[in-house]
Amino acid sequence: MTFAEAMPRTAADRGRRGGDSYDDIEPALIELAALDTADPRFPELRATIVRRCLPLADHIARRFSGRGETYDDLYQIASVGVVLAVDRFDPARGSPFLSFAVPTVMGEVRRHFRDRTWALRVPRRIKETQQKIGPAIERLVHRLDRPPTATELALDLDLDLTEITQALIARNCYRTDSIDIPRTDDGPGTGAAAENLGYEDTHYELTENALAIAPLLAALPETEQRILHMRFFENLTQAEIGQRCGVSQMQISRILSRTLDALREQALAD
Template sequence: MTETIIRTVRPHATGSTGDSYDNIEPWFEKLSALAADDRHRREVRDTIIELCLPLAEHIARRFTGRGEAFDDLHQIARLGLVQAVDRFDITRGSSFLAFAVPTIMGEIRRHFRDRTWSVRVPRRAKEVQQLLGPATEVLSQRLGRIPNARELAAELDIELSEVTRALIARNAYKTDTLDAVGDPDDNTGLPVMDRLGAEEPCYRLLEDSMAVRPLLAALPEVDRQVLVWRFFENRTQSYIGERLGVSQMQVSRLLVRILSGLRERAVGEPALRRAA
């Protein structure tokens, strides 16, 4: 989701040039050159915040439909933007956008986290989940990109499986009944169920890929190729068997072994193996 926002966000503030916030760094250079007691420092800081306000609105809209009013999310996103502006270090060489997006998203997620959890989540998963936001901010600044699950685990000095559980736990936020009437501002007056569009699983693909990417990278080359053929190229087991010189039944068992191993390493629990 974070990388999607970075790719799609468009500035609307006066003075923006181009289709990204890459031109915002010169403002931070100007800000860092001013002394703390310089009367112009606040003016430059306020200008940066004003230029980036559309970013906060864009991210806030990404979190609508989860039981919280847009105005509340918008205010929280603006707070996250201010924090990002005050924490950003231009000397590290990374872009402000790569730092600001996870910072703002982390503030919104912290708002959801501090409210009620709609599904029972283990205490340890909640504790780790609270650490992910700050760790993501630090690594984003250091790496100049969004960190993956393995890098987060190394930064926090915890097991990869704990990071994976915490990422999954993020889905257990406050829920609303599908019979609830929508926001009066949308002029529909219809229950949520009647306003639902097509399912968009791609919104959580980034978090899923963060958890799975290092596990796939650790697989033997043949196992990775089998997964590519089966799930990315939609090849049949018979086709894969022909390429490997084995039977379709052997391919089926191979897939069970690979997927079971991935599950065990992802969640730290033995997968249920099907009988051959």
């Protein structure tokens, strides 16, 4: 029996496999390890072991489904991981097969996502950082009761802020959309994106204003810079800022009003 013959060909075939037949698979793996690869019994026993372990591929493929890849594609990738686990497992180490096979199969699936499903070329280091960001965001949201900032992500993952920023930007490279697909957002213009290429984007004015005011912000006293940062970058309320600074909410309101008025006057004067 060949490996191709051992593989279920359809979802119905996979559904008829029954329970997890890789339980107590170690004796068969010990027998396989004792055979010479030239022994005519070797390929048949290997195919039988792989077939018994394929429910593991099914479990892991379903775990990763819904992330832009079809179940059947993920099942094929996971099945390759099962074959690798069977071929690489060393019974002499005394470890359970499952403890070795699960990370091996999951590694193949994750490698597929990392290397094959990006719409644009992204450095592997950035891809690996991007994979860490999702769990970190979920962890910090539970701790902070709000989405974390890039700085908080960098501290949590012990990574450089620039690397975190690059990884966050790289998330947009995972999929690209056709410019011929009709728009579904509420932005300016109607119809497909191609019909609105060249449309004036008001965000450029916001960028220009930010660049113009940057030197003015740098010239502010440290306390006012800190309050502005907490209000507009950390999205804290005036009351929360007051608690951090040890003053009342009304004092924070006055400082913000005075600082913003001064910045506006200086920007318009320049």
